[in-house]
Amino acid sequence: MPASIELVAEFGHQVTGVSVSETGRIFVNFPRWTEDSAVSVAELRDGGLKPYPDEEWNAWRNAKKDEITPDDHWVCVQSVVADQRGSLWVLDPAAPAQAHVVSKGPKLVRIDLASDKVAQTIAFDEDAAPQGSYLNDVRFSQDGKYAFITDSGVRGALLVVDIAAGKAVRVLDGHPSTQMKKGLKVKLEGKELRRPDGRGVEFSADGIELSKDGDYLYWQAIKGDELYRIPTAALLGAGLKGEDVSGQVEQYGINGVNDGLLISRGTDDMYLTSVQDNAIKVRKLSDGPQAEAKFVVQDERLRWPDTFSQGPDGTVYVTTSHIQDSAFFKPDAPPALPTQLWKLRFAG
Known part of the structure; x- marks a missing residue:
């Protein structure tokens, strides 16, 4: 079904993650x-941004990294996910500029939405988040006992997290399914996207999603065009x-080059952020591996559509992180990059 986009919010900084709680926050x-x-x-x-859960958790700065502890402050947050169980989870790979991982910084933090207080912190050691890692996005098992995380760093992998035990295990580390695809070129506006030093788009396993029944975990690399899945029973066993x-x-x-994934509630539709096309696509998982990804909306304002979330009323939200416009690829770009949050409006 065709759709259009409606602006929800504009930001003066580069946004990546968005999540909508069961109450619409x-x-x-x-x-x-x-x-x-x-x-x-x-x-x-109210149209503005309120530091969450408070200003203290947001107090860490690159310039003050020797003064503020990284284990109880946000260092470089990549993803936020409301679990629809009353909590917001914050994934912090703690690697500013996607470079050096700050010691004792990588973590997964649960915030109780009723009290707006941190309720649990799961710290990741160097076995789970080694140098070169960049923990990217997270999903939770249906019973809420386990988390699954993609690592889009130089050596891609998945993490399986036992939440109660606070234990994380790296799996598929270096496996072809979690790596950048050799020879693939990410192109925008007809040209390969490259940094000034010649490097291209280099993101490994990134987009992640669980099937509706929780039986399969799906993922793909940004520098890749193939979708992969594995039974969650294999990961948890x-x-x-x-x-x-x-x-x-x-x-x-085949999905093509995509960043975020979303399986819509109540359907088997998988939404894809098609970054090369300034577009959102969708494919029916029930049609099998041969299912074609079709355009839902294509709009020049969707500059690097990044992360999805679905609200309690079914509304689909997506951020545009403008990665191709950032100083990574355009040295003269402003460091404070204007970005947006949109929602999809379906025809009819």
Whole structure:
């Protein structure tokens, strides 16, 4: 079904993640990629941004990194996810500029939405988040006991997290399904996107989503065009034991170059942020690996559509992070990059 986009909010910083709680509260995050942003995680309230859960958690700065502890402050937040169970989870890879991982910084933090207080912090050691990692996005098992995380760093992987135990295990580390695809070129406006030093788009496993029944975990690399999946039973069984689960990975069709993934509630539709096309696409998972990804909306304002979230009323939201416009690829770009949050409006 065709759609249009409607502006929800504009930001003076580079946004990546968005999440909408079961009560309709909207949260966004701003990673420290090309600027030392004053706010990392915020709630969108009355048209403005309120640092979340408070100003203290947002007090860390690159310039004050030796003065502020990284384990209880946001360092470089990449993703926020409301679990629809009364909590907001914040994923902090703690790698400003997607470079050096700050010691004791990588973490997954649960905030109780009723009290707006941090309720749990799961710290990731160097086995889970080594140098070169960039923990990207997270999904939760249906029973809320486990988390699944993509690592889009130089050596892609998945993390499986036992939430109660605070234990994380790296799986599919270096497996082809989690890596950048050799020879693939990410093109925008007809030209390959490259940095001034010649490097192209170099993001490994990034987009992640769970099937409606929770039986399969899906993911893909940004520098890749193939969708992969694995039974969650394999991850929670052999995977958590540190055993090899690569034999249970299934290539599940061609998506093209995409960033965020979303399986819409109540359907088997998988939405895709098609970054090369300034577009949102959709494919029906029930049609199998051969299902074609079709355009939902294509709009020049969708400059690097990044992350999806779905509100309690079914509204689909998406951020535009303008990665191609950032100082990573355009050295003369302003460090405080204007970005947006949109929602989809379906015809009829």
